[in-house]
Amino acid sequence: MRIQISSWLLLVCFCSSFFGLHPILVSGRCLDNQKVLLLALKNEVQFDSSLSTKLVGWNQSVDCCDWGGVACDKTGHVIGLDLSNESISGGFNGSSSVFSLGFLKSFNLAYNSFNSAQLPLGFGKLTQVSYLNLSNAYFEGQIPGDFSSMKRLVTLDLSSSPYYTLVLENPDLKMLIQNLKEVRELHLDNMKISTHGYHWSGVISSSLPNLQVLSLKSCGLSGPLDSSLSMLKNLSVILLDENTFSSDIPESFGSLQNLRVLSLRACNLNGSLPKKIFQIPTLKTIDLSSNVILKGPLPEFPENGSLENLLLSYTEVGGTLPDSIGNLPLLSRIELRGCKFTGPIPDSMKDLTRIVYLDLSSNHLTGSIPSFRLSKNLAYLNFYLNNLTGGIPSFQGLNSLQFLDLSYNSLNGDFPESLLALPSLEYVYLSNNRLSGQFRKDIDVSSYKLRNLDLSSNKFVGSIPGFIFKLPLLSTLKLSENNFNGVIDLDMFGKFKELYALDLSYNDLTVKVNMGSKSSFSSELNTLKLASCKMKELPNLKNQSRLMMIDLSDNELRGEIPNWIWEVGNGYLRFLNLSSNKFSSLQKPYTFPFLLDVLDLHSNVLEGDIPIPPRRVYHLDYSNNNFGSSIPVNFGNVLTSTLFFSMSNSKLVGVIPQSIRNATSLRVLDLSHNTLTGPIPSIGNSKDLQSLDLSVNKLNGSIPVELANLSLLSFLNLSYNHLSGKIPQGSRFQTFTELSFKGNKELCGPPLKKSCDKKRI
Template identity: 35%
Template sequence: MGWFPWLCQLLCLLLFSLDFQANFSSSLSPSPTPPQCSDFESAALLQFKGTFSINNASAYLCNFVGTKSYPKTNSWMEGTDCCRWKGVVCDSASGHVIGIDLSCSWLYGAITSNSSLFLLRHLQRLNLAYNDFRGSNISPEFGGFASLTHLNLSSSGFSGKIPYSSISQLSTLVSIDLTVRNYGLLQVEEHTLRGLVQNLTKVRVLVLNGVNISAVDPGSLMNLSSSLISLSLNNCGLRGRFPQNIFHLPNLRMLSLSGNRDLSGYLPKTNWSGPLVSLSLWSTSFSGELPDSIGNLESLTYLDLAASTFSGSVPRSLGNLSQLIYLDLCANGFTGHISFSLAKLTQLDHLSLCSNQLVGLIPDQVSLFHKISFLDLAYNFLNGTLPTWLYSHSALEFLYLQGNNFTGQIKEFQQKSLVYIYLGNNKLQGPTPNSIVELVNLTKLSLESNNLSGIVELDMFSKLQNLQVLDLSSNNLSVKSNIDVNYTLPNLFMLFLSSCKLRDFPKFVIALTNLNRLDLSNNGIHGMIPKWLGNVGKNSLSYLNLSNNFLTYLEEIPWNQMQILDLHSNLLQGKLPFLPPTTTFFSISNNSLSGGISSQICNVSFLSILDLSRNNLGGTIPQCLVNFSAYLSVLNLKMNKFYGIIPFSFANDCGLKYINFNGNQLEGRLPPSMAGCRYMEVLDLGNNKINDTFPQWLETLPELQVLVLRSNQLHGFIHGCKSAHCFSKLQILDLSNNDFTGPLPSEYIANLKSMRNQRRNDGSLQYLRDIGSYGYTYDYSVVVAIKGFDRELVKISAIFISIDLSNNKFEGEISTDFGKLISIRGLNLSHNSLNGHIPQSIGNLTVLEWLDLSSNKLVGKIPMQMVDLTSLSFLNLSYNQLVGPIPQGNQFNTFENGSFEGNLDLCGFPLNKACSGNENQQSPSNDSDSEYGFGWKVVLLGYGCGFVFGVAVGYLVIVTRKPKWLGTLVDW
């Protein structure tokens, strides 16, 4: 997939430079009796050669583009005619050096302004591409080549600002390539680019890939020469609106603007035709619908619009592009069906429509795309069965259909050309086809997350000696492995067999010495982790997932390159193992480990995720654990037996986003140094013995979304905000079961902006999580009280909003600001000393699901506005001093006596006490369901016993799999 776009663009560049090559080989060819070059120019060339050493570090770039690399200057010898040296061309009449091609010549060193190169004033063509000039600036002396027509300094390590006088004055230039490998090494200011555009009236090829022109208005390009054939500005930092008139340049054959994420624009809707051969707008912000006029580009062979913001349907006019070889529309917003007109693209080799919103079937035509070798329709909403032509297409090599809604069985393959098969995350059923084992060229097979069934013998893959990736995870397959194995898969480096009903470690794995990734999670593997597994990929294994099995013991972690290691939810006992220094993710939660945390773990300097929760670990938390690495973003030690104080030495550049110490025996004060964790999103210190006043410095954490300090020994007043944006992103606040006094923290409540914004449940829930740079995500979890029961949210939805201030000593009235928290789902102010009336504004909380104001000193009537709380499924107003009739209608018709008991002067349903005549109240008639309501149901789960409350956005789980703990797990 990666080489084809490069090849197409390379072919186009070669096409555009045909005149250069032809002239270079004919008009510059030496005559039968050429004059020798002058001693002056020969000496200048030898002096130029002497400023460099020979180093082939850049040779790989030449190999990548298919160009031979060797040190051409080795042929430059004093006393010989320089016109016969490699890479040197002389004028046939005068003998002057007019061409130098030292591309891919292994040159290593700097080019300064006093370089003898600039003495060669007759140069017409200069190619220094693919060398290493060690960050040299482009000297203004380049502007002295008055006759220069072709200049190529591509990928040669130049840096700095391109001076106006160096390039913009070369009015005879026809072709210029200043490509840099790393964005920003070269910079062009606007006046320089304007000069280049205005003065280079003859330029036909302009390539500035990777050059920083972010300070340039794209409008500066409007006056480019009408003779322009090729314009390539990939990864230049361009921003703003791209001038549409450039699409209309009469001779333009190649236009590439890829990698400019902030560059916007539209394709011409009318009068768009011309000789365009290649158009690449990959990873830009071009938008709008693809115009029908694109079908007028009859010479187009390469079209890449991937990762942009186009929308609408794929136009039928694309079928007019009879020369098209490469088409990539991935990662846009295209909708509708796959157009049958694409079947007319008889030359098409590469078709990518992935990551859009396409629906319907893949056209089932035998003649469709008869030359296609690469088909990517992944991550759409396509359905139906797989078309029959996919199984017999003799040219098809790469097939990506994962992430759709395909159904039916996978039929037998009738051809052997397939190299990649990706069919995961669909709804395919039935057995795996036997013909897979005949696909001798197959290197990657991914069938995960379907409904495939039956028995799969791993021995069946023994014929696939080229196999590199095998993924059968998350089906209904029973995968079997023979005890006696007499075969190897020497190229296999990724093996994923999660949820495959394995009972033992597959024995064929023992021979996979180069394995890089192994996932055997969610199986029934029992017993110790065998010692032989330590030799599997000992120097190559970087990802290992053995979670959710019944493993009992791990002696050590022997893999030298391990990065991601997941052992959670097993029966592992013993001490915490030492980690390899390369580890970035380590989870061994929900096991039976004992002992303490050694300070050795602080030597793992790239560790990003550390989850040791739900074990029997104890002792104090090492001081170094909170400051040893700026990479550490997740630290989860909940439900262990740690004691002592929380380390006081959090680093100033602390990178922690998630800290969970819930359910330990920690005491003392909260460390103020934690304020250095500016990226903190979740802080859960509940169920400890922390003795402190409210840590007001917490309000300075700008990203804090979840704060749980419940069940500690916190005390005193909670004062008002001292920072401008205190707790503005908070969505879960739990200070329950402490000894806070004084009024409710009304200033904080008034500043909870995240709770005041309307949040719609559009069906695409987002969760609070850490997205690592090594290919994993870590879902944050937290313990909260929901409707009177403690739950653990194993996933925290962005629409879960709650406040729990119960079981404290707060007093005074309930602020009307609570009624402005229109996104809140749960509010618990019970067991305090609150007085006054229930604010009528509570009726504004239309998505509120549970409300507990019990055991306070509230007076007055229950506001009639509370009948509008149509999502409310739990209400507790008991043991207050409320009076008058209980409102009727909607959810109030479902509440029982317990919601209102202990209020002696309340009357009406559901209480037995009837209201007097003047207290009777009319019941509202509407009984609607909120679009934000969560339904609740009970589901049996698991190993041992338990129950699950399913909710629209997740699930509740009480697990009793292990006798050492009882947890309530909630995915919300």
């Protein structure tokens, strides 16, 4: 959303002058020649009449000064033309009738779809135009040279989308603006501007002395940021996001006493925060976020400061938050996510009565959470991933609060029941704290809008709280890793018509599954985690067309893994964990879903042939089973994307297939505790391998020399095999102890004490 704070009065002026808000300007009737030109324009351009709200209504029977998007002066000449959002897709060229509207002062073609067409010559004929907006109209290519003839321009907006790029190369930026002395607003976002180093800023400061709003976001500009911009004393808005300045912020920016908005997000800025900028009495918004090496503490803020938006997320800015932040009574948005702040949250924040959005997540804050009872407008509160302690304060009266994330702290005490009285609340995340206690059965619930509730990884006890089943819009429920107990019927969750994710894992619950043809869940279900829930039967998931993640591990499931499970999610299943059950086989025929990323069947009693996984799988765990068979010859050919592969302790026999050399993405390979024979195949192509465990087998032959060249290998266990010969020497092998090689009687050389017989070698 473009910010044009400084131009509000100017915009009102334009609207009054050009769009018929002033009664004097609409007293004249449309001149015939003006109507002819406008009707010709309508016939020239291609537009979607079903989406048009202006052009579609232009016709002979109505005075053209009353047409949508048209403004006339008192003599009947067209002075304003607004064809924005008209679904125009073509037919605009150098012979367009619009270039014959000699009295035109305002022209807006923004938000159309010209499908990569070049801007035509002809704009230079519009010498009276003071407002020109061609933004996001999907034009591409070089800006025509005659734009520089529009000497009365006050506002010029040529911003484009990242996918349709306008170019300023020949003519360049200097040639475009050198004659536009009256320009007060310049918007060229996403334009490819050809310029050398920081010279662009000197061109602007010398050519546009009246400039108030400068927006050059994502223009490919380089630095360093030059102090010449501070010569433009009327500048009130600077938007230069996503350029590569690689410099500090000039201290001279602090002399821009009319500055209201400064946005330099993701500009690779370095150095420290310039304190002087924060003292500018008119400053309302400062956004320096995503400058990952920008450092320094926050300065002290002046009393009754005007700042409304403070955005410094993902920088190195840190230290303690100053108490003087309470001096900013107009603050409505604070984003300090992923910074380096330490110490307590200032108690003065309770005085920020206008705060709407407060994000201090991913810092190192300590102490307790202050009360925000006076912050009646607070809608978003995020203290995720800090070191906060104490109880959760009452949120009574915060009727605008929609989002609350206090997860990953060390908060204790009971669940704050005051949350359930907040009528706007939709998202609550309290996971990974030390909250405890049992929920009352008669809790009043007013938060009927609640969609996401995450209480996982706490110390709650008792049965699943009854208030949960009074939340009709609940979409995500995560209660895992608590001490909830009792029997819960899975059918109870059928009342949630929008249920997207359910996680009840690792409590002391017994989940009861009613065997029937009907599913217990809504058709929206995407994630189901019921690990360690004492389940004896698989829930009916056959018709869950959107389900992508299933974790039913550590239960009491047995028998065949039904083949319908591979069709869940219409073949788009991405994650399946059925480990630590008592499954004995896979029902045939079966076809693994092509997009399956994680398949975990470890610690079952699977027997017989080893299932060949899909090629996309990156985590494959068949360990601790009873296969009693050999690894298929071509098995390695389907592991080209696999990062983790384990079949340890699965009663494997035969050799490790040579195809394992094609598993070049492996980081972990564990085939230990089997009865594998033959040599270790060459796996030198697995350059990312970090852990290799082939221990307790019957492998023979020498250790492949290329293993010693795996630079990332940090864990190696080849112990208790029948390997022989000299242990290869390499930078990584020198870090391994004899524990990696012991139990191989014919191995010799360091780190083993047994030296190698030269005759043998």
